[in-house]
Amino acid sequence: MTDTTALDSTGSAGDALQNGSLTRVELTWIAKKIEFWIRFGSVDREQILDRRRRVLWFRPGAIFAFVRWASNDFGTIISRLDIVHAVTPGQACQTLPFVRPGGDILLTMQGWPSVEQVLQMIDAVERLGIDPETVSPDHWRHVHHRMTAGQEPRAYTLDLHCAYLLRKRVRP
Numbered sequence: 001m002t003d004t005t006a007l008d009s010t011g012s013a014g015d016a017l018q019n020g021s022l023t024r025v026e027l028t029w030i031a032k033k034i035e036f037w038i039r040f041g042s043v044d045r046e047q048i049l050d051r052r053r054r055v056l057w058f059r060p061g062a063i064f065a066f067v068r069w070a071s072n073d074f075g076t077i078i079s080r081l082d083i084v085h086a087v088t089p090g091q092a093c094q095t096l097p098f099v100r101p102g103g104d105i106l107l108t109m110q111g112w113p114s115v116e117q118v119l120q121m122i123d124a125v126e127r128l129g130i131d132p133e134t135v136s137p138d139h140w141r142h143v144h145h146r147m148t149a150g151q152e153p154r155a156y157t158l159d160l161h162c163a164y165l166l167r168k169r170v171r172p
Contacts, residue, residue, distance in 0.1 A: 002105060003161050005085070015090050020089065021059075021088070022044055022045070022057035022058060022060070022062060022086075022100070022167045023057065023058045023059075023060070023062070023084075023086035023087065023100070023103055024055060024056075024064060024100045025038065025056045025057075025058065025064070025097060025098060025099050025116070026053070026055055026098040026099075026100075027034050027053065027054050027055070028052060028053050029052055029053075029142055030046075030052055032071065032164070033070065033071060034069075034070045035067075035068075035069045036066070036067070036068050036069075036098065037056070037066075037067050038056060038062075038064055038065065038066060038067075039065035039066075039081070039119065039122060039132075040064060040065050040122065040131070040132040040133055041058060041062055041064025041065065041133055042058070042059075042062055042064075043056045043058065043059055044057045044059045044062075044134060045057040048129070058086040058172065059086065059105045060086050060088040060089075060091075061086060061088075062085075062086045062092070062133065063083065063084070063085050063106070063132075063133045063134075063135075063137065063140075064083070064084055064085070064086070064099075064133065065079070065082070065083045065084075065132065066083075066084060066096070066099065067081050067115070067119075068080045068081075068082075068097075068098070073086050076112060078110075078112065079111055079112040079115045080108070080109065080110050080115065081103055081108070081114075081115045081118050081119070082096060082099075082107065082109075083106045083107040083108075083109070083118075083140045084096065084099060084103035084104065084105055084106065085103055085104040085105075085106055085137055086103050087101070087102070087103050092151050101154060104137075106137050106140035106144065107140040107141065107143055107144040108144065109144070109147060112127070113122075114147060117147065118143065118147075121143060121153070121155075121156070124135060124155065124156070125156050126163075127164075128156070128157070128158055130156070130158075130161055134161075134165075135156055135161065135164075136156075136160065136161070136164035138164075139160065139164075142154065142159065151162060161170060
């Protein structure tokens with residue numbers, strides 16, 4: 001997470017106007033009860049509400065991974081990972097809890113085994129020296145569809161990444 005700016009809880013009118021075009025993500029951390037965190041993504045702004053809650057803002061076009069985990073006295077009640085593409089104002093989007101206005105959801109996985117598998121794929125991308133935020137959105141969609149169908153997704157490679165960057169460079 002780079003380029004993070006801490007804001008006070010009051011904020012200014014200028015911040016409010018600028019934040020209107022950003023995607024807002026609310027995070028909560030109550031150890032061993034509710035743990036929401038960002039696995040990767042470039043944060044534009046950060047506001048700390050209290051020692052357990054904070055709000056992050058992402059610029060349109062940013063891709064980030066949002067992990068949600070919660071438990072009660074009987075064990076885990078939710079394990080979920082979403083990879084989201086932040087949208088521009090007025091662009092159609094899918095809603096997602098704690099993400100406003102929502103985003104283009106590239107991947108969504110529920111259940112700890114699936115979430116853990118995606119986290120391992122993110123780690124593998126980082127071992128290649130690639131920032132997961134710069135991975136082709138089509139790859140995250142591929143991973144989502146293959147895992148949903150019970151199939152093994154293809155690994156992301158340097159060749160795939162170079163091909164994506166070249167396509168992105170020539171796209172109008």
